Amino acid sequence: MAALPAEQLPQPLDIVWAKFPYTEKPGQPGEVAHPALVFTTYEFRTGEFSIQVAFGTSKLKTEERPYDFRIQNFRDMQFAGLAQATRFDLDRIKYLPWDSDWFVSPAPQKYPSPVLGRLLDQPANRLRNILRVRHDNGMSVPYRAPKQD
Template structure:
């Protein structure tokens, strides 16, 4: 967003934990001859700065390279067609839960944007089934 530009309306309405949003992460820098890739990200937590009141999102980025044999027991993978449709994803997606690949980003137009046809970066929310799977994966990762 250019300096002095009016922020989009969606900035005032941050997502909730376990929402899926469109995010420029992990590629926050534009590529030569093109822009950074807007991809789905799973919101793991929301924070609010006590002084500025700005929102921050802890996110795990989504990738369409599922790497199922290597990552199926480590990452949240959504691949069932009915679930993809219900959640708002267009393709099978793996959310990378490695701590090194999770970031806390400001809820701003610099890091989040809208997919074509969407009024905000919000794409969808995990179903109860995937919330349980995510909790299991996190518990399993923390016990190692």
């Protein structure tokens, strides 16, 4: 494990490349990296951070998962650094250590850090609306809702 530089810390609403843990092995990085949506960062010791993220997948499951957040618009996908439409599972939100075991760059020559991109205003507003509906219906939401810069 190598801590990643604090100057590369993602911001709320950034998309990062993360080895999100599998349900069967919750304390271990997943074998395959996935996009993850950043909600917040937390410095738990001086210079040591954890990042609250939601799991991203290309399995959209539109009918079965209506209260998850999706990025499907081409422009939104480009700005977020996503190669394909992505669903962020808002029932799979975790704090992960900001280190090289959990966060990786998918292509170091193109992405010098695990940050791929970020949400534009319109998808960020859609996310806030989904989180509000989830909260109002007693569904899980991130500890702190993301703020826009």
